[in-house]
Amino acid sequence: MKKATALLLAVLMLLALVACGGGSGSQQPATSPAGDSTPAAPAEGGDSASTGNELAGTYDVTIWAPEAAVDLTNQQVADFNSSNGMGITINATVEPVSEADAASNMDTDVSAGADLFFFAQDQLSRMIKDGAVTKLGQGAADFVKNNNNAAGVTAATSGSDLYAYPLTADNGYFMYYDKSVVPDSDVDSLEKIIEDCIAANKNFSYELENAWYNAGVFFGTGCHSEWSTDDNVNFTLDDDFNSDNGLIAAKGIYKLVSTPIYVNSSNADFASGSAVVVTGTWNYATIKEQLGDNFGVTDLPSFEVDGQSYHLGSYSGCKLLGVKPQEDAVKGAAINQLAQYLTNGECQLARFTEFGWGPSNNDALADPAVQADPTLGALNEQGAYAVPQPNIPGNWWDIAKTITTDIKESDGSDEALKAALQKYEDSVGAADGITLAG
């Protein structure tokens, strides 16, 4: 029995030793990996299109792609291997990581992160701060600018440089509706839609308690919100949400949020009591299935304040493909070649065909199937009122969403609405890392 005790104690001590030893002894390897190696290596990013044979070799690459896109990405990497003509063989491990989660994983540990990753554009500033994305070289930047629409290029830009490859330009929202409740003749007027919904005792889902959605109402009344970033990722905001136009937008928001049918959601809610949902392309398949013949999709409606009509605006955004800085510049260049392949027109079109992701690539956008797609059509119509989403710091979203909450709790009087807007302006002024212009 004594022996057993001794053995147990020995094992425990060993465990303790391993735990302690690891902590202090291995600081060095932790500081060296690719993530921390600043400008020198990353500057190579994708600039070596002409130097084909130098890139020949086999590279192990980890890719984070959303669960749905894992199989297709594997297949596209295989196609790249057989067609690149530069002797590059990519040995890819594709992990299912949602494009919404990429930044929070990179925040944890860049060195353990994927070499190539899908992410939503609002995470770009975090990625740059983390040192998780490579600044694109001149050749790669030209590739992006020459092949993608303006929204895609804006999304990948911070300061005066590009940091990622646009994958899609479909991250916007528009209106899905149930034709049995809202007749086609009513879809242009917010007031009529609200009446129809109340008459049918159906809900109106519009996630206005989220700045991505409520900012659109302000754009609709002529407000602007312009962000600029310096090279150290400090933000300057020039906006006029707290103005006369802003007050009109606040009245518009109050119109909907004060009704009993308002639901703060952007999910496919048609099966749970909604007749109208403001959301994006990602819910298309589900909503189509839920509504069947009553499926309707169009741009956002207009609302009326003091006899004047204002079309609801929106943000349009992109998904991006980021390349992690590499210690080995040759491997970095090879990965950039892969990134350019994965974001070219052909691959974007394949993603459109399989998942309905709207392309950012100009050739893919010109494809007849893309032109004829109902949701992308609605997105396009809404595009006239949409503002390309710039690079915005995370804390602004948290501040701006409270505008709706405050409006909802107010009595709808001008004073109360003004107070909500004033509170927003004060909070933004006091926020960390944001400077108000003017």
Next chain:
Amino acid sequence: MNEKRHMGLKSLNRASNTVIYILLIIISIVWLLPFVFIVLQSFRVENTYQVGYVIPQQWGLDNYIRLWTSDFKRWYLNTFIIALASAVLITIIQLCMSYTLSRFRFKLRGPLMRFMLILGMFPGMLTMIILYRVLADLGLTQTNAVPGLILVGVASSGMGYYVSKGFFDTIPKSLDEAARVDGATRFQVLYKIILPLAKPIVIYTILTAFMGPWGDYVFARYVAMGTSAGYNVAVGMYSWLTNDQINNWYTTFCAGGVIVALPVTILFLCLQKYYVEGVTGGAVKG
């Protein structure tokens, strides 16, 4: 007259009981509804997204079958291994620790106990970053997340000695002494005298150690860092709830929830008798 008053009291009693029962029934319905809801949703097969009704229109096992063809298998096994290893190791360490602190008298025993008490007051979240660094340098993250999580769970387990030490303190020391006089070693005293007497607390320790890993999300997510092979059930299932996944996975998620609840529930039902004794057992010092 007496009779009448007696009756009045009785009916008053009955009335108050009725009110209490109605209240309790309402509360238990509110409490049980989410569970019933999840179980019902997990058998719903007509579609995979959220709907506005509770009773499925079509019943079936599709969601459970789908679990077995997805990565869930792997996540479940990971969690089960962590839970099992934690249950064994944490129980051994914690009981040895409690026994030592209860029966041995050595220098710095008091300060050590106070020190651990104070350490235990810091929220575990504070240590997450440094723990992650240590694990990453040891190579125990991502695909190796399972041993990493076991190590972290077990390493600090000695600090949870209070309850079982309190229980051990209630067992008369004269029993130990008698055994020692008869030639038993310290370990034999623990193994043959104390543990059989402290069965409720042993089971309580096993149960809590086993249940912990099933709900671990924050740290498990850090350690797995986007590598599906290193996910536990909580992290893995949460990845089904993102905007673009939920319509596809919602009912499967519910089925996963039911499967996760099973081992814990079964263990709990079997050992429930001891559990109650264990929780309260250490509280009274004899």
